[in-house]
Amino acid sequence: MDPLTHALVGTGVASLTGDKFSLANPIHMGAVLGALAPDIDIVLQLYGDVPYLTHHRGSSHSIPGVLVTSAVIAFVLWLVLGGAHPGMIFVWTVLGAVSHILLDILNSYGAKILWPFSQKKYSLNLLVLADPVIITLFAGVILWPGTPRAVVETVFWLAMVYLGIRFYMRQSVHRRLWQKYEAEGVKRVVVMPAVVSLWNWSFLVETQEAYIVGEVRCFSLHMGIEKILDKKPKNTLIQQALQSKLGQVFQNFTPYFHIFDCVEDGRHVVKFYDLRYFFREDFLHTATVFFDEKNKIIDAVFHPYHKNRKVRVMG
Secondary structure, three states: OOHHHHHHHHHHHHHOOOOOOOOOOHHHHHHHHHHHHHHHHHHHHHHOHHHHHHHOOOHHHOHHHHHHHHHHHHHHHHHHOOOOOHHHHHHHHHHHHHHHHHHHHHEOOOEOOOOOOOOOOEOOOOEOOOOHHHHHHHHHHHHOOOOOHHHHHHHHHHHHHHHHHHHHHHHHHHHHHHHHHHHHOOOEEEEEEOOOOOOEEEEEEEOOOEEEEEEEEOOOOOEEEEEEEEOOOOOHHHHHHHHOHHHHHHHHHOOOEEEEEEEEOOEEEEEEEEOOOEEOOEEOOEEEEEEOOOOOEEEEEEEOOOOOOOEEOOO
16 A cells, blocks of 8 residues: 555554544554554665565565564654653554555555465455545544544444445455356456556456456446456476566566467567556556577566566576
């Protein structure tokens, strides 16, 4: 989720103490800073796109990472502001950090909460990256005069109701898609929030023969199919691409991808598509591995967010 959402929800967590929010209150500051702290991994961008894309939402978003960063934040706040037991500052800082992790799990990018024991990103596919309903609800916590605890609790309950509605919508779309493609030997159906629409849902249907990517209008029967990608057998070129550094980075980046080989400008290439995000008639994240006439890798390029953006990944 975006920093604004994390900060607003962190303020909501701080307001559950029942005290008027104050920047001088170490417990309040702990909750807000804890809600922002997991995104400290943005510093990896200083080392280039590949380290950031590989490790974003990794260790800093894990349970051990949350406990360590919360302890550091709580200790610094206790030294600088005092006014509360360090154990209480730590508890509320952890609660703020947990709110961050929960929000990130609720969107389709997910987080490695069990790192280092598991590299899996857990995702519930319920919220867009900047959800206007969540932002509006928790902005009310700041705008409401005095913010009595009853108001804050009501905001959290309304957020839970909203998540329940989103869950019902997603499950309804999932059920319709499964029924539609059941006769084609459906293997799995993944339903995710649409990139730009709050009430539409993107979907990925995997059958025995193909991947079907599209978007569903939740309150209509229309299912717009954007792409049908035929599965390709894993030949030598595809195996090499999967085992390359770029292949490892891409597989770590997304659990849902399509890979195929083709010829471009007289050269053999293998392409990766991240099937989670389809925007403006193209996939948001792609990658290309280039081969020479002897079928050896000569270049490998990651295209995050746009095909014209090129991040070389060799090794």
